[in-house]
Amino acid sequence: MSTVDTTKDKIREAYDNLTKSEQQVADYFLENTEISDFSSKHISLLLYVSEATLSRFAKKCGFKGYREFVYMYELDFKDYFTEKEEKEISDITRSVRKNYKDIMVKAFDLIDEDQMRRIATKLSNTEYTVPVYGMGSSGYVAREFQLRFMRLGLDVIAITDSQMIAMNASLVKRGSLVLAFSISGTTKVVIDGIKKAKQNGARVILFTASKDKKLAELCDEIVEVAYLKELEKGTKISPQISLLILIDVLYSYYFANDSFFKAEKYKRTLSALEIEKNSLL
Known part of the structure; x- marks a missing residue:
C-alpha cells in the first residue's frame, strides 16, 4: 500500500460513522490531491463547518485532534521516498527518521x-x-x-x-x-x-x-x-x-x-x- 493513502484509508474506515457535516469534511480530504492551507480557520470557512466539527472529525478518524490529523495528512504527501529508495534506507537511518516523525507529532500535539x-x-x-x-x-x-x-x-x-x-x-x-x-x-x-x-x-x-x-x-x-x-x-x-x-x-x-x-x-x-x-x- 502506498504511504500516500495511509491517512485517507483512516478517513474511509471512519466514514460511515461520521455525521453529514463530518462527511463533508471527509469528502474534501479524500478528493484533495495537493497540499494547501489546511488550517482549521481556513477549512471551516471553505466548507461552512465549525472548527469543533473538524476536531470531532479528526478524533473519529483515530487522531488526537485536528492538528495531528493535518500533520499526518501533509506528511503523507511529503513522503519523497519511492518504494525502491525505501528498501535502500538502512535500519539506522529509518530509526532516525521515525524518531523525528514521532517527536514532531508529539510536539505539535502538546502545543497550547x-x-x-x-x-x-x-x-x-x-x-x-x-x-x-x-x-x-x-x-x-x-x-x-x-x-x-x-x-x-x-x-x-x-x-x-x-x-x-x-x-x-x-x-x-x-x-x-x-x-x-x-x-x-x-x-x-x-x-x-x-x-x-x-x-x-x-x-x-x-x-x-x-x-x-x-x-x-x-x-x-x-x-x-x-x-x-x-x-x-x-x-x-x-x-x-x-x-x-x-x-x-x-x-x-x-x-x-x-x-x-x-x-x-x-x-x-x-x-x-x-x-x-x-x-x-
Missing part, C-alpha cells in the same frame, strides 16, 4: 495555542531585557532564541554560563520576564537561577519535559516540551529539536502580535547585517 499567545503578549509588553537561561544543548537553543527574536526588535540576551546565570538571576528587576530551557528539568544551575529570579519578583517561564510538580512553584508558566526516551542525552536525535519547534511556533505568534512594527524591526536588523557584510568585502 492560548499559552503561546499569552507568552507572545508578555514578550511584546515587557519593559526590561529578557534573559534566556540554558546550559549544554539547551544553551544552543537559548542563543537561537536570542538571534531570532532580536531580529524582530526584542531586547533579549541568552545566558549560557553558570556564573552569569547566577548573577543575572540575583539582579533581575521585579516584573521582568525570564525564560529558561531545561528538557530534563534537573539542570541545577538553571533551576537555581529561576528560583532566585522568582524570589526577586521576576515572571518566570520554564520550557521542560519534566513532570516534577515542584517546578510549578518556581514558575509562572511551564511550557511542556515533547520528549522521547534518551532524547536529552542526544543518543538518537538532537535533544534540542523539540525546543526549536516550540520556538518557531512562539516566534510566529510573537510576529503576529503587531506584525507591521516587527516587520519594520526585522528590515532594520537585516539592513544592519547587510551593511556589516558589505564592509567586510
